[in-house]
Amino acid sequence: MPELPEVETIARTLTPLITNQVVSGVSLLNERTLEGPLPLDLLTGRRILGARRRGKLLLIDLEEQDGAEVRGLAIHLRMTGRLFVFPAGTPPGPHTRAILDFMEGGRLFFDDARKFGRLRVLSPESDKNWAFWNALGPEPLLISGKGFARLFTGRKAAIKSLLLDQSVIAGIGNIYADESLFRAGIAPFAPADQLSEKRLLRLHKCLKEVLLASIEACGSSIRDYRTARGDAGAFQNSFQVYGRGGQPCLACGTTLQSRRVAGRTTVWCPRCQGR
DNA sequence: AGATCTACCTGGTTGC
């Protein structure tokens, strides 16, 4: 499941493969993969500057062009989306949903087995109506500790459901929510407004540490995620709680508990994450 | 405000 570290890794590995490429054509193999009001072929003829990340969104920036409103392409990989660059003439695979062809001959493939992923052509005008984009919360690696703590004042919801809420803070999914809460010693169902500033500062520190360590390891590969070079990440080997329900806590040996919090499978240590 | 449920999807795993 591509979350912040996985999308960051894809942006970094994709950028050298697409920078300065000029789009010569587009193919949309699954209609529902494209969202928003603008058609994909508005990208044709445009030069790519690079790829970057905002939250879990991968953004492909285009060189400015006189008279052209379109400034880029946003890609949300959701659960099973993948991006690869293949040589000219490579045929689509069974899960290929869209292709950008380049003048120099390469093809950027968007593959997505589950069809949850979305592409959206960006322009300043149409972006005004993109609710998800406009509501997106701050970046956890850029916000200050105090700013992070303030996000939760007056919020009675479980801390985990707020970490997952992209309008509160951007880029965190089920893996890094559970892993950061474990490292901070905070129970996932703790009401956010009952956590002291000190504990929220610690959560922010642990969250940044786990995100940076995962980026360092090129992300976590559960099954589908790959970098734009096709490599698996390695951070799944460093999970303390995710996917380990019923197994002993690596810190204290207590059996890790598993239950649904905020609609997601949640694993925590009842001893290390006491309150 | 917040919790919970359903829909969207399909490949992989589990259980009988």
Next chain:
DNA sequence: TGCAACCAGGTAGATC
């Protein structure tokens, strides 16, 4: 071995 049931999970939308 075959097949049905279940599970993974980000987001939108509905309901209480």
